[in-house]
Amino acid sequence: MGSFGAALLVFGGVALVMTTHMVQAKGELEAAIPMAAAVQKQLVAGDNEAAALSARKLESHTKKAAGATGGRLWRALEWVPVAGPNLAAVRVAAVAVNDLAVNAVVPATGLSIDQLKPVHGRINLEALAAMEGTVQAANASANRASAQLARVDRAGLFGPVEAGIARLDSGLGQVGGLLDGLEKTVKVLPGALGAEGPRNYLMLFQSNAESRGTGGNPAAMVLLTAEDGKISISQQASSTDFVNARPKPIIPLDRETEALYGDKIGRWIPDMTLTPDFPFTVKLAKAYWAESFGTRVDGVISFDPVALSYLLGATGPVTLATGDTLTAENAVPLLLNEVYFRYEDPKVQDVFFAAAAASVFDAITSGVGDTGALVQQLTRATDEGRLMYWTDDKSQSKILAGTRLTGTLPTDNANATVVGAYINDNTGSKMDYYLDVTNDVTSTQCQARKPVLTGSVTLTSTINAADARHLPAYIAGVNFRPGDISTDVVLYGPVGATIDSVQVNGHKVKPSYSGQHLGRPAVKVRVFNVPGAVRKISYTMTGAPGKYGPLEVHGTPMVRPTPVTLSTPGCMQ
Structure with missing residues (x-):
């Protein structure tokens, strides 16, 4: 046959073996991707039995994929031009996903989300503490897998290989996000729930019908006390319980905040949420509470009626002392609009709000409803900026730093390129119930050294003139014609950027x-x-040279969802 024929035969054999292994690895990885997503959904839903079955299937697929790509021949051919980088990418993906399956997904199925469910009004802190080691190890594995994929150079990959890596990267991001959130939860909750002694939390209930930067007028407040996993309502208050229209701010204001929002941010308690910086609102709220009541405040929580409606979707309807039934469907219109038609006296309105908050609180702490659904809705509320949390505990603050829960804007653009669009009512009314907001932003951050951001914020009045004439004075306000809405919109650019131009219509x-x-x-x-x-x-903004993370818009959570359209030409989607 001769040496040339022998070489062809050997080459053909190698090609056949590699093709077989490549097809096997591709098939196993493609089968593994939906299994990872299924496990995530089943764990969140609290279906551990189904999650364990899916995890075993996932592990079977990933082991076979890793085995198909783990031979010496495969590694040797990774040096071959063109084909080699694709072989290396598939091997790294197989190893990463197998690591995730064996060390993260399978152990995670032994955790029960029902450990977060209160029993007789108490969350089992011992069970939470026992989860920490497993969750921490699983999250570390997910981070390792993501880091391995991040090191893959995708520039020379074939289309199908690049698409497969992108799908795996996205799946890993979802699983990693779930585990990262769970790790933060099991680390923070025991201390937050009074494992080391009683903790007092001031909850601000923001009304989206009268918009402020972080949500709305914080007219209703509740002091919660947590001790050894049990939470109780210690005190309720409204904005009328504090000294408003004060001659000077309750605490000193920095020059930038006062210039932008006026000194009213520190003189009127309904205005302390004008700023999107929740920690500054916390300083104001604590000062007001200390002045009026003197109770120690260890943490501050912000919530709104829309988030409350989300929780009702998990707990089911609750009956109020007034005889009303509060549901996921009627909570928003009842609490943000109908109550003002029904009761003219603000003090009676506050009693109604307090009754609603207490009823939902009782339902949650009694363990009623689906724990998985409750966690999902709390996550949704956090992502939309409707749930925020500040604590004086430095270890908790360190764990939560950089999350949406803290109610802060990032200090740089590296992990997220954030544009802010915040709504502040200037009507002195509850007319923002009838205001819809949309955001649209395009950024050239993947095409230019100094990116240009062009965007818009659109405000639409949803009430007609005929209906406006019949609005109660408490909704319409007394400073404008019934139905008119005056709004201050505050735009923030990325760190280091300039805002070059602004137009209205x-x-x-x-x-x-x-x-x-x-x-x-x-x-x-x-x-x-x-x-x-x-x-x-x-508006048009110009960014400074530097690293830019994914484009995001942070803004005021309104009564209805705020659609956001983002475009980053040239970026890998």
């Missing part, structure tokens, strides 16, 4: 404030909507 406007706040450029623009009107604020 195509006409250039001069912002009422232009400067810096929270280490970012900020402008304030006032717009006025008559019934049915639409106001579109358009």
